[in-house]
Amino acid sequence: MKRRDFIKNTSLTGLGFAVGNTLVNCDEDITEAQKTQNHKAIRDLYGIPLVVATWHVENATAKAMAVLHAGGSALDAVEQGCRVEEANAKGQTVGKGGLPDRDGNVTLDASIMDKDGNCGSVVYLQNITHAVSVARKVMEDTPHVMLAGEGAKQFALSKGFKPENLLTEASKIAWEQWKVKAQYKPIINIENHDTIGMLAIDKNGDISGACTTSGLAYKMGGRVGDSPIIGSGLFIDNDIGGCVATGLGEEVVKTVGSFLVVELMRQGKTPQQACEEAIHRIVNKPNSNYKNFQVGYVAVNKKGETGCYAIHQYFSITKYQADKNEQIQSEFYNRT
Structure with a gap:
């Protein structure tokens, strides 16, 4: 109609x-x-409330939607939804059980952003499972946007977060096998999902987003990707919409990808058109090596319309809207 x-x-x-x-x-x-x-x-007309997230994360989107149905805010929903994956030790790419850097350290990056443009993030956080919740505490309880490393850990401990060893036996074995050759070469989609980025619109029409990851497996110690960088891995404008990114963070950062998608929607593009244009910005750069890495975007606008697009096949999103929680395969650029 x-x-x-x-x-x-x-x-x-x-x-x-x-x-x-x-x-x-x-x-x-x-x-x-x-x-x-x-x-x-x-x-009801616009399918609100809704939740959308990167990759195959139905349990996470279900948790977020339960928060919304209970009257919670979009901010509460994205935090609680992301925490599901952070606690999933079998995932090996988010929170506990994440694959370590080349030195064997599991280091987490996360960000969160609310309807008013407030935001918080943590980078290179160790021994704390729920990085997204620490990021929210940074946003709400400090005058800062970002805390890093030992400072982020000490802040988390001061807020009551409990330290624990995040390197599970399965991830340790995988790391020890990697050390035999110790080659660092990101492989497209090899981890199935390397980040969870989530967007939600609550019953008031307000938008929030969050992003959390353990980053690239076997990265150099200290490496930080796009996920905790506001405007790159995540951006929200409550008047327009929101976007989250996944894939090779270095390439997302170079185009400030999530901010770009939201700005394209401000100019009148649909979420789908905006995601496609943002991917084109990456692949059309001079000397782009896009055939050797993956980037994907998912976006939502104020109406509750969603879009997603990636460089390569097999990027997927999970959308919970109009009582349906489903995985959707993204369209993609590289057809060769």
Whole structure:
């Protein structure tokens, strides 16, 4: 049904309609119950609330949606959703059980951003499973945006986070096997999913996002990717939409990818068009080596429309919208 027909045919009493998260009413006599009904009708039209995330993470999106259905904010939803994967030791790319750097250290990067543009991140965090929650504490409890390394760890401990060894036996064995040849060469999609980036829109129409990762397996000690860098791995503009990135972080950083996607949506592009243009910016750079690495974007706009695109095949997203929690294979650039 077209939006115009929907408004004409449904009981939007008093000509009430939603713009962003504001209910506008032309009739001063409209009751609170009618306002609530109108607001719900608009949310239903746009499929809100919703959650969308990188890769195959139905448990994470289900947790986030449960938070939204319980009346939680988009910020609460993305934090709780990402924590599911951080605690999943079998994933080997996020939180506990993440594959280590070449020295055997599991180091985590994470960021979070709310509807008001507030943000927090941690880089090179060790021995703390829930990096995304530490990032939220940085945002809410400090005057800073980013804390790194030992400083981030000490801050986490001061906030009650418990230290633990994040290197599981499975990840240790994989690292010891890698050391036999000790070759560092990222392989496209080899880890199935290397980051979880998540976006949510709550019942008020507000958008938040989060991103968390253990980074590239067997990276150089101290390496930081795009995930904790606001504008690269994650960006939110509550008037427009949000975006998260996954893949080779160095290439995302070079184009400030997530900020670019949101700005393209501001210019009028759909989330799908914006993701495609952002990938084209990477592959069309002079001397681009794009055939040897993967980057993927997922975006959502204020209407609840989503889009995703990647350089290579097999990037997927998980979307929970209109009571359906499903994995969707992304379209991709490289067809050769």
